Each structure stands twice: as structure tokens, then as C-alpha cells.
Amino acid sequence: MGAVLLSVGLTACIQSEDADLIVHNATIHSMDEGMNTAQAMAVKDGKIIALGAEREILNRYRAQSKYDARKMHVYPGFIDAHAHFIGYARNLAELDLKGVGSEEEMLERLAAFAASSEREWIVGRGWDQNLWERGQYPHRSRIDSILPDRPVLLTRIDGHAAVINTAAMKKAALNPDRPIAGGKMLRDADGAFSGMLIDRAVDRISRFIPPLDPGELVPMLKQAQAECFALGLTSVSDLGIGLGEALLLDSLQQQGELDIRIYASLRPEESSLDFMHRGPLITERLSLRSVKMYADGALGSRGALLKQPYSDDPENYGLLLTALEEIHAWAEACMDFGFQLNTHCIGDSAAALVLALYADQLREMNDLRWRIEHAQVLSPGDRHYFGDYGIIPSVQPVHAVSDAPWAEERLGPDRIAHAYAYASLKQELGILALGTDFPVEAISPLDNLHAAVFRLPANREDAAVFHSDEALSMDDALRGMTIWAALAQHEEEVKGSLEAGKFADFAIYNRNISETGPAEWHKLKCTATFVDGMQVYPLGN
Ligand SMILES: [Zn+2]
Numbered sequence: 001m002g003a004v005l006l007s008v009g010l011t012a013c014i015q016s017e018d019a020d021l022i023v024h025n026a027t028i029h030s031m032d033e034g035m036n037t038a039q040a041m042a043v044k045d046g047k048i049i050a051l052g053a054e055r056e057i058l059n060r061y062r063a064q065s066k067y068d069a070r071k072m073h074v075y076p077g078f079i080d081a082h083a084h085f086i087g088y089a090r091n092l093a094e095l096d097l098k099g100v101g102s103e104e105e106m107l108e109r110l111a112a113f114a115a116s117s118e119r120e121w122i123v124g125r126g127w128d129q130n131l132w133e134r135g136q137y138p139h140r141s142r143i144d145s146i147l148p149d150r151p152v153l154l155t156r157i158d159g160h161a162a163v164i165n166t167a168a169m170k171k172a173a174l175n176p177d178r179p180i181a182g183g184k185m186l187r188d189a190d191g192a193f194s195g196m197l198i199d200r201a202v203d204r205i206s207r208f209i210p211p212l213d214p215g216e217l218v219p220m221l222k223q224a225q226a227e228c229f230a231l232g233l234t235s236v237s238d239l240g241i242g243l244g245e246a247l248l249l250d251s252l253q254q255q256g257e258l259d260i261r262i263y264a265s266l267r268p269e270e271s272s273l274d275f276m277h278r279g280p281l282i283t284e285r286l287s288l289r290s291v292k293m294y295a296d297g298a299l300g301s302r303g304a305l306l307k308q309p310y311s312d313d314p315e316n317y318g319l320l321l322t323a324l325e326e327i328h329a330w331a332e333a334c335m336d337f338g339f340q341l342n343t344h345c346i347g348d349s350a351a352a353l354v355l356a357l358y359a360d361q362l363r364e365m366n367d368l369r370w371r372i373e374h375a376q377v378l379s380p381g382d383r384h385y386f387g388d389y390g391i392i393p394s395v396q397p398v399h400a401v402s403d404a405p406w407a408e409e410r411l412g413p414d415r416i417a418h419a420y421a422y423a424s425l426k427q428e429l430g431i432l433a434l435g436t437d438f439p440v441e442a443i444s445p446l447d448n449l450h451a452a453v454f455r456l457p458a459n460r461e462d463a464a465v466f467h468s469d470e471a472l473s474m475d476d477a478l479r480g481m482t483i484w485a486a487l488a489q490h491e492e493e494v495k496g497s498l499e500a501g502k503f504a505d506f507a508i509y510n511r512n513i514s515e516t517g518p519a520e521w522h523k524l525k526c527t528a529t530f531v532d533g534m535q536v537y538p539l540g541n
Contacts, residue, residue: 015062019044021504021533022061024054026069027512031076031482031497035475041074043504046532050500067535072527073512075478076498077234077505078445079485082373082394082435085238085262086245087159089220091439093212095124097154101131103138106154111146121168121209122147125155125439130300130406138163139188140195153205158440161301162202163195172208180204182321184303199297199319214248221252225260227443229537232507232526235261235485235495237435239342239373240292243271246281253285259531261285261505263489265292265342268322268330276337284503287489290340291330292373294321296350299376299403299410304347306377311412318347324357331361334370340490342371342394348415351378355385362389369490371433374399377411377419386428392488393425394433397452397477398441404466416467422452423470432472433488434480445481446513446524452477454518461518474514504533 024040028051040057042050050057095113100106106127114122129137143152143165151168155161169176176185176193183201188194197205212220228236238249241264252258261284266272268291275281280289297303297319302310305318327343334341341358345351351372358370371392376399386393400420408416418424426432436448450458452472455465472480486496495503508528516524529537 014059017042017061019049019061019063021065021067022057022063023067023069023074023506024058025071026074026508027071028074028498028506029076029478030499031478032499038498041498041504043533046504046534048498048500048502048504051498067528069508073509074498074506075232075509075513076482076496077507077529077531078232078481079235079489079496080228080233080435080438080443080445080481081237081433081485081488082239082396083236083438083443084240084440085224085236085260086217086221086241086249087238088439088443089217089224090212091125092220092223093216095122095154096126097124098126098157099131100127103132103136103142106138107142107146110143110152110154114147114150114152120150122150122152123155123209124153125159126157127154128157128300137161137186137194137196140165140169140193143195151208153202153209155202156301158298158300160202160298160303161196161198162205164197164205165195168205168208169193169195172205174204182319184319198301199303199321217248218252218257221249221258224443225258226537228260229529229531230526231444231446232509232529233260233443233445234505234507234529234531234536235263235489237489238262238264240265240267240294242267242269243275246286246288250281250283250286250288253283259285259534259536261287261495261503261531263287263290263491265290265340267291268293268326273333276333276339279338287491289338289490290342290371291334292342292344293327293330294344295327295354296321296345296347299346299407302410304377305350305353306347306411306415307349307352307379308415310410311415312409317349320350320353324353327354327357328361331357335361335368340368340370342373344373346374346376348377348379348382348418351375352382355382355391358391359385359389362391364389366390369488371488375425376403377415378421378425380418380424383424383428386425390429392429392431392433394435394488395420395422395425396435396437396441396448397422397472398436398444398448398457400470401451401455401457401463401466402441404464420467421470422472426472426476431484431487432476432480433485434477435485446521448481449474449477449513450518450521452480456518458518459522478513503531505531
């Protein structure tokens with residue numbers, strides 16, 4: 001009698017519930033509050049429905065599709081909290097100057113690219129004079145000698161400086177003697193305009209370059225998405241795009257042409273303001289609930305606004321790119337219409353000004369989650385604002401290790417001690433959102449984790465460790481690219497950890513990331529990526 005009852009009981013519970021997918025034979029790092037792990041998880045309608053022990057999940061759920069993870073490690077799909085997705089896609093159609101070792105090499109690549117391009121403007125990006133022997137900016141006369149008639153704009157790696165040729169000057173009717181607010185036009189030793197533009201002066205030229213039409217852009221967006229998926233990213237951000245671009249992303253997602261989740265911040269323009277009156281646009285794949293502003297420029301091109309002059313340029317304090325009254329007006333609009341404000345602040349002066357302005361608007365501790373992007377150089381006395389007003393620091397550890405070779409020259413020994421101070425910043429509010437700022441840096445959540453934890457560029461063991469006292473623990477670094485990044489986007493209810501009810505967005509790695517040191521880091525590989533429980537990488541087998 002007892003035996004009969006027992007067998008009836010077992011049959012009733014074996015595979016009695018439906019799922020679409022079971023992932024099993026895995027170590028699932030849920031990144032939930034208790035940092036729990038599981039061996040298996042069930043997915044239905046794109047959402048996680050249960051996590052548990054291997055037999056518990058396999059016995060309880062009946063699924064058409066089972067994924068044997070072969071003892072590998074499953075993490076929530078990584079979230080890049082600060083990136084430029086469309087910018088990356090657009091760059092795929094442009095001249096890539098990353099890593100060029102000299103001005104000569106840059107000109108050689110330019111000549112080859114121009115010969116193969118039919119577009120009128122030749123646009124390139126990625127050079128960095130800090131990698132060149134004398135560290136000097138390029139000059140327009142040398143571009144003129146190769147391309148006297150076609151307009152050329154070559155943007156520095158940080159996107160905050162560019163060199164143009166004389167044809168581009170003419171095309172844009174640029175008069176280097178007429179000042180541009182928030183920008184600079186540099187001169188050579190003879191006092192002539194060198195072709196180098198800083199910050200707002202770059203914008204003055206780039207608006208003359210015809211954008212790629214959607215027919216040209218869509219394949220590039222798909223390629224960018226494929227590159228993200230291959231590295232385990234399932235959510236990216238696009239900080240500072242036009243309304244038209246945001247709506248293009250939405251329509252591609254609605255048509256099933258683009259699967260990646262995107263948190264986009266609007267540029268502060270008239271069309272954005274019109275749109276904001278209707279409140280945030282939030283779909284399953286797009287979140288349009290924030291505005292991105294620039295307070296200052298970047299450190300590499302000495303555009304970051306500092307309280308004291310640059311240590312290697314004693315007359316120069318950097319640039320305020322947007323008048324405080326304008327930031328104030330947008331802060332009010334964000335407050336009124338329920339939008340987040342995300343402001344780029346790299347220098348200590350920019351951060352101090354914007355944090356005080358935020359405090360004025362926010363008034364008290366709150367859950368609006370306004371953000372400071374970069375927060376690279378910050379006086380210790382200004383850090384309290386983050387904790388006092390619930391302001392989220394959104395930082396890029398890869399920048400710290402990329403800037404390490406020259407940042408101290410710009411800042412001197414005292415300020416460098418408080419720069420890229422991620423462990424200290426994390427103390428303030430208890431969270432830190434991490435991004436890569438691609439295309440300024442490579443798309444790679446793993447490189448970013450490596451930089452955050454080891455304070456070294458990945459796979460460059462010859463480099464010196466950069467201020468290791470500001471390193472994050474691996475758990476915190478992982479949180480920064482998962483649950484804390486989701487919090488910085490107001491999306492922690494649906495993503496950022498693997499828990500019942502959340503999107504089944506996850507990435508599978510061949511090793512335990514937390515147990516991999518710098519020497520073995522190159523062995524870490526993403527082997528599969530899923531969005532909504534659908535495999536998006538690798539495809540087609
Ligand atoms: Zn950026």
C-alpha cells in the first residue's frame with residue numbers, strides 16, 4: 001500500500017510542468033542578492049521560471065529544448081552601462097586608426113582607405129598621439145599633401161579631438177580666427193591653424209558630414225550586435241543619440257531585425273524635448289528614459305575641466321562644453337518629465353559643478369538615479385554627493401588602464417591619487433555601474449572586469465599595476481556589469497541577475513571568471529549567449 005502511494009506521488013511530480021528550455025549540467029552564477037549558484041534553470045516565454053539543483057529542475061520540467069552546458073559557467077548576460085552602440089556601428093564603415101604608431105602610418109592608412117572609398121568625405125577615428133614617438137598632434141598640411149581636394153576628418157581615440165585638412169575647412173567655411181564656445185582650434189609653432197580641433201570645434205565640422213542612410217547603417221548595426229553577443233553582452237547602452245536614431249533602433253527591434261537590449265540616452269536637442277513631454281518610452285528591448293549631456297571634454301586631449309591647470313600645460317584648465325544654465329534647464333526638464341540625467345564629467349571641476357547642480361535639483365535622497373558619466377578626476381571632498389543624493393557613478397575601468405601611461409603627466413602626483421578611484425567611489429552609494437565606452441575602447445566585458453580587478457590591461461603583463469588600492473573585488477566588478485548596471489538603467493526588476501521572473505538573458509563561459517587570474521585570463525571564452533531564452537551566439541549549427 002505504502003509503495004503504491006509513493007510511486008503515484010513520484011509520477012505526479014516528474015516533468016509535470018512545461019518549459020521551453022532547460023539549461024543544465026552548469027554552474028549558474030545567479031548574481032542574486034545572496035550570490036547563489038544553481039546547476040540548472042528552466043525558461044518559458046523568454047523568462048526564467050526556476051533555478052535549482054540538476055535533478056530538481058530536470059524532474060520537474062518538461063522542455064522541448066535542453067541545453068547541456070557541459071559543466072561550464074553561466075552568468076547573467078553582461079550589460080555595458082556606458083557605450084555608443086550606433087557610433088560603433090558607424091565606425092565600421094569608416095577608416096579605423098586604432099593603434100597607429102606614427103603620423104606617417106596614419107597617412108598611409110588614409111591614402112589606402114581614400115583610394116577604396118567613394119564617399120566625398122573621408123572620416124576616420126582612433127589615432128592617439130600618446131602612442132607616437134614625440135607625442136605631437138598631427139598637422140593638416142601633411143593630410144593636404146595626400147588629399148588636397150577631398151575633405152578629411154580624423155577623430156582622436158577619445159572622440160574629443162580631431163584633425164582636418166584644408167578641404168574640410170573650406171567645405172565647412174571654418175574661420176580659425178573666430179572663437180567657438182567650448183572648443184579650440186590649435187595653432188602650430190608658426191602661428192598658423194594646425195588643423196587640430198578640440199571638443200565643440202569638432203562638432204562645428206562634423207555636422208557637414210552626411211550621415212549614413214539607414215540602408216547603409218542597418219548591416220553595420222547587425223554586425224555590432226553580433227560582436228556584442230559573441231562576447232557575452234546582451235544589453236548595451238547608447239549614450240547621446242538623436243531621437244531619430246533611437247526610433248530607428250526601436251523599429252528594428254519591433255521588426256525582429258535587432259535583438260540586443262538597448263538603454264539609450266537622448267542628446268539635448270529640440271526634438272528630444274518635444275518627445276520628453278510624452279514621458280519615457282520603455283519596451284522590452286529599448287529604454288528611452290534619459291538625457292546625456294557633456295559638461296567637459298576628455299583628459300587625453302586636455303579638454304577635461306580641472307580646478308587647477310594641467311600639470312603639463314600650466315595655462316590650461318580644460319573646457320566647459322555646456323553652459324551651466326543649459327545643464328540646469330535640462331535638469332529641470334528631466335525632473336518634470338521623469339527622465340534621468342546622465343552627465344559626462346571627467347575633470348574635478350566639471351564634476352564639482354554638476355554634482356552641486358544635481359543636488360540643487362534633487363534636494364534630498366531619492367530614487368531618480370541621475371548619473372555622472374566617467375567621474376575620472378574627483379576631489380575627495382566632492383564624493384559625498386553620490387551617497388547624499390542617490391547619484392550613480394558610471395565609470396569605465398578600461399579607461400584607467402589605458403590612460404595610466406600618461407594620466408599622471410596631465411594631473412601631477414597629488415590629483416592622480418584621486419583619479420579613477422573606483423573603490424572609493426563605490427563606498428559612497430554602495431553601487432558602481434561599469435561600462436567600456438566602446439568604440440573608445442574595445443567591446444569586451446572581460447577586459448573591463450580585468451581592468452577593474454587587476455588594474456592592468458588584459459593580456460599585457462608587462463604593464464605596471466595602476467593604483468591597486470582603488471581596485472574592485474571580482475564580485476563587485478561582476479555586479480558592476482550586471483545588477484548594478486541594470487540598477488543604473490532602472491531595469492533591475494527584469495535583468496542583471498538570473499532569477500525567476502527575469503529575462504532569460506545569459507552568457508556561458510568555459511571557466512569560472514572569479515577563479516581566473518591574469519596569467520590565465522586569455523583562456524576565458526564566451527561559448528554561447530542567449531537573449532529571451534533564444535540562442536543568439538553562436539548561430540547556425
Ligand atoms: Zn562615452
